[in-house]
Amino acid sequence: MFTQRVRPLVAVGFAVAALAFASPSMAIEPVAEPAPSYEDLIARLDALPSTLEAVAVYDAAAARAEQARALPNPSIAYDRENVYGTGPYSGVGNAETTLTINQPLELFGQRSARIQAARSEANVADLRREQARWLVAGRLALAYAQAEAGARRHDLATEALSLTEQDARGVAAMVEQGREAPLRDIQARSEVESARAAVDEAKALRDGAFARLSAIAMLDRPVQAIGASLLDRALGQPGAGDDDPLAVQVAEAELDTASRLVTVEQRRARPDVTAAVGMRRYRETDDEAFTVGIELTVPLFDRNRGGIRAAYAEQRAAEARLIAQKQAVQAERLGAEAALAASNSRTRAADSGVAAAEEAYRLSRIGFEAGRISQLELRSTRTALIASRNAAVDARIARVLAEIDLARLEGRAPFGESK
Structure with missing residues (x-):
């Protein structure tokens, strides 16, 4: 049994530890300015560099589609x-002067094929812009x-350090009273140092994660706290829209573009036609006359066979990509939905485990104070409590990852409404 001097020390330590777990917001470090909410960051998507790049690529494709319409x-x-010949043509007295305007004529569907291909490429860029945004x-x-x-x-980790220090003080008191061997005190102090090192490691990981968030979100100044929680946010049901996933839409648009480029190459094999209209002046008689003409290339040597074969090969490649994309998206969607359901169950189980571990530690701490529980048993329940709380965080991260995968397939922001 503890002496009257030892009991208050251990009781106070237990009270402080219980208060620490009951109030996670109590932190040793000063309160830092929180980051903007997740909704605020999502609202700034259009200002982020990756989105701006995708928008610029689309603008370029749209400009090329507009340019394709030009004659x-x-x-x-x-x-x-x-x-400057001989005889009557020795000078310029008998010269004939001709001014001609030549206009290429895009016949045989050449112009329409070029315009449709450029529009299709702009459509692909538009879908990729949307895909890059999500x-x-x-x-x-x-x-x-x-x-x-x-x-x-x-x-x-900070709370675990506080608990370990409180337990170590209790062990030291028991060693002083002869209730525990001096080895237990050495073990307890070693656990305190290990917990202190874990706090330093967790701090480094936390600072690195906040630095990455500040960089990705392009925040004006670094942040070191989170305001609105994303890990605890409830997830809605997966979208059940009839539209194909965005990745499949991109692959279909790329196939359409490849098909239209085949037409473009086929049209290039046809003759180029140029019409000419001019005015001819005869210096000797000072008479004038119109001239008309037409020029037609003869596809004798270059029939663009290589270009047509290359376009057909690219079309086959786009067809293969579309088939593969459909299969991959279907598998990824099933996997994401299964992972989301499993992570929800894992989160509920982890929360139940935390509640059970807190109660087990509370009872073991009471037993330790009364001298009925050994230091090893107390350490075991404390370790289980720390592990269960970290497992709850891991479960929530897994749920966020599953939601991110599902949102990417559905073409929306994570934790947002389906389109």
């Missing part, structure tokens, strides 16, 4: 004939969740 420029030719949202959600998890693990 080819005409050319102007000026000719003087029958000059990929950035997923990275942002992951960084936010990891920063919050880092902060929680640091708080848990």
Whole structure:
């Protein structure tokens, strides 16, 4: 049994430890300015570099689609004939001067094929812009969740250090009274040092996670705290829209583009036609006359066979990518939904485990104070409590990862509404 001098020391230690677990917000470090809420960060997606890059790529494709509608420029030719020869043509007195305007004519569907291909490429860029936006949202959600998890693990490590120190003081009191061997005191102090090292490691991981969040979100100044929790946020039901996943839409658009490029290459094998209209002046008689003409290339040597074969090969590659993408998306969606359901169950189980571990530690601490529980049993329940609390954080991170994967497939921001 403890003496009257030892009992208050241990009781106070237990009270402080219980208060620490009952109030996780009690931290040794001063309160830092929290990061913007997750919704505020998502609202800034359009200002992030990766999104701006995707928008710029789309703008370039849209500009090329607009440019594809432009007609080819005409050319102007000026000719003087029958000059500086012999006899009556020794000078320029009998010269014939011709001014001609030549206009290429895009016949045989060449212009329409080019316009449709450019529009299809712009559509692909538009879908990729949307896809890049949600990929950035997923990275942002992951960084936010990891920063919050880092902060929680640091708080848990700090609380674990406080509990270990309180238990060590209790062990020291028992050793002083002859209730425990001096070896137990050495073990307890070693546990305190190990817990203190764990706090330093958790702090380094927390600071690194907050630095990554600040960099990804392009925050003006570093943050070291999370305001609104993302780990504890309830998840809605997965979307059940009839639209194909965004990745499949991109693959389908790429196949459409490849098919239209086949048409473009086929049209290039057809003759190029140029019409000419001009005015000819006869210097000798000072008469004038119109000239008309047409120029037609003859596809005798270059029929663009290599370009057509290459376009067909790229079309086959796009078809294969589409088939693979459909299979992969279906498998990934099933896996993400299963992972989400499993992580929800894991989170509930982890929370129940934390409650059980807290009660077990509370009872063992009472037993230790009364002298009925050994220091080894107390350490075991304390270790189980720390492990269960960290397991609860791990379960929530797994749930966030599953939600990020599902949101990427559905084309939306994590924890947002389905389209």
